[in-house]
Amino acid sequence: MTKARPILDMNAFDNHGPQKKDSPQSDLLGRRLRNVGAASVLFYRDPIEMVSASGCWMTAADGTNYLDFYNNVPSVGHCHPKVVSAMANQAARLNINSRYLHQTVETYLDRLKATFPDHLENIVLTCSGSEANDLAIRIAQRAAKARGIIVTESAYHGNTAAVTEISPSAVKRGVLPDHVIAIAPPGKHAYGDNIAAGFADAVHSAAITLKERGHGVAALIVDSIFSSDGVFSNPKGFFRLAVAVIRRAGGVFIADEVQPGFARTGDAFWGFARHDVVPDIVSMGKPMGNGFPMAGIAVRPEMLAAFCEDVGYFNTFAASPVAAATGLAVLDVIRDENLQNNAAVCGAYLREGLQHLAELDGRISDIRGAGLFLGVDLSEDGDPTRPSGQLVGDVINAMRRHRVLIGAAGKYGQTLKIRPPLCLKRSEVDFFIEALGKSLRACG
Incomplete structure (x- = not known):
């Protein structure tokens, strides 16, 4: 086996x-x-x-x-001169926390918001995708008044305490906590020819189990190209039904765009947009600053307001002028090139x-x-049901x-x-x- x-x-x-x-x-x-x-x-x-x-x-x-x-x-691109120049020039003038007004910060947030559906009116910046997903989970649990989370079986969403619990691929020993259920990723091996219905059924079954365990349903969180699961992108629109299921169960949909976001899939700026779905929260990270540590979430304002009634959120290094100048340069390069x-x-x-x-x-x-995010399966005998991690490891080193x-x-x-x-x-x-x-x- x-x-x-x-x-x-x-x-x-x-x-x-x-x-x-x-x-x-x-x-x-x-x-x-x-x-x-x-x-x-x-x-x-x-x-x-x-x-x-x-x-x-x-x-x-x-x-x-x-x-x-x-x-x-x-x-x-590594060390892109326009991004490096924007970062250095702003660092030479001013870098401070977000408790002061700054033109570049608001310009960047306006530009970033313009890439999202209109209902995602608020942006909260963080320093890493882990922080972004941690915040997204906390907001979702507050909004749903529930704790249960549904993920895919080889997902990776970060390394804080909360998101390690929902990252099955990071767990070397033991099992997921009781309030987290992992389902198979949306591929033919698990769901046959009707991936949309099969994946939605798996979400439905997981939601029932979470309610039976007494946790309720807070969120379905997926990396919208399922990268750590092995890259599953098609057919377009396949997880619209799953999103409808999670909302009927009382939960919210979190689109983790840390890996597929910022134009990588080619036919859409965001991975979720390929499927014509509308997230409640979107998390962002890695490519956002082209190597500069910045990340964030886009969120419905009513959900953020409810969360801030309880604890609020502040990040010393996020939303700084240098982060904003860097992120703005990345958006410029994506557009101009x-x-x-x-x-x-x-x-x-x-x-x-x-x-x-x-x-x-x-x-x-x-x-x-899709686009410049592809997955290629290898097996020793060509049988897709007999995958070979050993062959992949050998090929990587070759x-x-x-x-x-x-x-x-x-x-x-x-x-x-x-x-x-x-x-x-x-x-x-x-x-x-x-x-x-x-x-x-x-x-x-």
Whole structure:
């Protein structure tokens, strides 16, 4: 039986395994392990020391250039000059907490709000997606006057105490708490050809169980491309029915856009918009500041007002002028460089290349996703019901030898998770496809 794998173990350096004593970075690695201890998480069996980056490329200390198909944090490109300039210029003038008025802060919030449905009138900025989802859960529980949460079985929503409880992929031992129920992600393996009805039925059953346990139903929270579950994006509109079910049960719908948001899916600025659904709360993070630590939620004002009657919310470093200037520059770059369209066009070209590889190598058992967020399942014998996390791990490390960085996802680590910067070029797609083909042959 294939075992589930915690998400952080899927492409991680094993600090309990043998280490290369003669490696150029062995001393640096030793310092890292001494300093950070058991909490240290590094990529690759032989970790890489990075020194610089630009666009879709990162440069290691030994001079090797790597094509980055993993990092959705610098979404408009590593070290984008317009974003760096906006950040530095504002830091040189003023940086202070949000208890003072500042033109750039309000300009940014107005621009960001314009990308959302009209009912999401309030924005609350935080410093991380974990903080954003933590706040979203608290607001939802206050609004619903209930505690129960429904998530998907390999979801990751952050690492505060509250959101670790609703992040099954982060749990290495034990089980989810009683007020959290995880359901299968919206794929054919779980729900057959009628994904919309099957997924909605699973939400309905989970809601009944939460009520029977005495917790009630506070929220359904999903990453709207189900990235940690293995990337499930289609058919468009499939979770409208599930949203209707959660609201009939008394809960709210939280769209976690930390990974799929900010134009990545190509055909919509937000992942939820592809499905024509209307969230009650939207959480944002990683790509929001292109590497600067900023995140937030968009929320119905009546829900935020009710929450603030009890405890309120303030964040010292969020909504600062530097954060606002940085976030505004990211929105400008997405618009001025037409990156949403590039995600659609380059994403289609990338999918064509992957489909061609699948015709040559039957171990590619499925290709899913939208825009520049794709998932590619691998199995040893081409059988999608027999996923191979081992093969994915081998391919990831082989691709590193061919100068491409990529990660894994899925319950069994069976999915190559593809999410390059939005400034990706066709020539870089070609480089990736060639590297993946070589890596698959090397792992034959």
